[in-house]
Amino acid sequence: MSAAIVCENLTKTYPGRPPVEAVRGINLRIETGECFGLLGPNGAGKTTTVEILEGIMPQTSGNVEILGMNWHDHSMQIRESIGISLQETKFAEKLSVGEILTLFGSFYEAGITTDEAIARVGLQEKKKAWMKTLSGGQKQRLAVASAIIGNPELLFLDEPTTGLDPSSRRQLWDIISSFKKENRTVLLTTHYMEEAEQLCDRVAIIDRGKVIEQGTPRELILRLGGDTMIEFSIAENQNSALVESLSQMDVVSQITFEKEHYLLCGNDADTLLPALTSALQTFNCRLTNLSTRNLGLEDVFVSLTGRSIEDDVEQPEPDDKSSLISD
Numbered sequence: 600m601s602a603a604i605v606c607e608n609l610t611k612t613y614p615g616r617p618p619v620e621a622v623r624g625i626n627l628r629i630e631t632g633e634c635f636g637l638l639g640p641n642g643a644g645k646t647t648t649v650e651i652l653e654g655i656m657p658q659t660s661g662n663v664e665i666l667g668m669n670w671h672d673h674s675m676q677i678r679e680s681i682g683i684s685l686q687e688t689k690f691a692e693k694l695s696v697g698e699i700l701t702l703f704g705s706f707y708e709a710g711i712t713t714d715e716a717i718a719r720v721g722l723q724e725k726k727k728a729w730m731k732t733l734s735g736g737q738k739q740r741l742a743v744a745s746a747i748i749g750n751p752e753l754l755f756l757d758e759p760t761t762g763l764d765p766s767s768r769r770q771l772w773d774i775i776s777s778f779k780k781e782n783r784t785v786l787l788t789t790h791y792m793e794e795a796e797q798l799c800d801r802v803a804i805i806d807r808g809k810v811i812e813q814g815t816p817r818e819l820i821l822r823l824g825g826d827t828m829i830e831f832s833i834a835e836n837q838n839s840a841l842v843e844s845l846s847q848m849d850v851v852s853q854i855t856f857e858k859e860h861y862l863l864c865g866n867d868a869d870t871l872l873p874a875l876t877s878a879l880q881t882f883n884c885r886l887t888n889l890s891t892r893n894l895g896l897e898d899v900f901v902s903l904t905g906r907s908i909e910d911d912v913e914q915p916e917p918d919d920k921s922s923l924i925s926d
């Protein structure tokens with residue numbers, strides 16, 4: 600497979616007092632035809648990374664290769680082959696949707712028509728509307744239309760579905776899926792873990808300017824020790840003999856205690872539940888609460904960092920990261 604994006608030892612420090620080390624040595628290799636997701640909390644360095652790859656901003660150090668070319672020698676060829684939807688796009692307020700897309704289309708030698716781009720994001724009724732009259736979600740869809748109008752080989756989407764209603768989100772997912780079917784490449788950032796699980800062939804989890812884990816969503820989830828979690832509590836709060844017994848069972852991959860609850864991980868509820876019931880009986884423990892759920896990428900993030908992806912990143916780095924993932 601050939602790589603659509605390669606970056607090695609990428610760093611970016613924004614000058615200032617103090618300087619901000621936004622990207623601190625990122626290595627990525629994204630294959631042609633992949634949908635690759637960058638995930639991470641606010642301020643993790645996703646947009647900075649993406650904008651360097653897009654040729655919008657220079658890196659402090661490190662190498663970037665886009666479609667086998669570099670920005671220094673081949674900027675025109677790269678621009679012709681990529682589409683960009685920024686996290687925030689400011690279009691001219693008094694141009695219509697149709698005018699904006701015709702303008703963007705004129706930047707490319709080849710591409711799809713204005714009407715096709717409008718149809719693909721479902722903005723037909725707004726073709727003649729001024730940009731400033733669009734809703735937030737409609738502006739977002741216009742940004743995506745401007746990214747696909749050049750029919751790019753490689754599409755960059757920085758939080759394309761933030762603020763979109765469910766049907767617009769599905770529409771965008773369809774656009775991404777059709778790109779993949781044509782062996783084109785998509786690099787997207789998102790805060791929606793479910794979206795990443797559905798769309799991305801592989802993801803990299805970024806935290807404080809570094810990739811802390813990467814792989815297919817399934818791989819990352821299974822590294823937690825299974826994809827099923829039973830959360831339960833017992834009347835006496837904690838019972839060490841029960842924990843000891845459960846942790847020795849083959850079907851149990853992890854048992855931890857958090858906020859008055861036990862968290863039991865394994866591969867499926869069908870085997871975990873009977874194991875739990877029998878252990879509870881053996882040690883005469885009374886169950887006060889029980890729920891089961893499938894683990895997802897959010898759990899991977901919490902396990903790696905001890906924080907939720909929704910938490911603010913600007914916190915001191917913890918000395919001891921509690922992790923469910925074994926080395």
Ligand SMILES: Nc1ncnc2c1ncn2[C@@H]1O[C@H](COP(=O)(O)OP(=O)(O)OP(=O)(O)O)[C@@H](O)[C@H]1O
Nearest residue numbers: 613619621639640641642643644645646647648686
């Ligand atoms: N132009 C800038 N000057 C100084 N610092 C910046 C600049 N742009 C971003 N930063 C800082 O760099 C860090 C990374 O920001 P970045 O926008 O890349 O994060 P992000 O992962 O895209 O976050 P979000 O999920 O909120 O979009 C943050 O600490 C941010 O405050």
Ligand SMILES: [Mg+2]
Nearest residue numbers: 645646647686
């Ligand atoms: Mg961002």
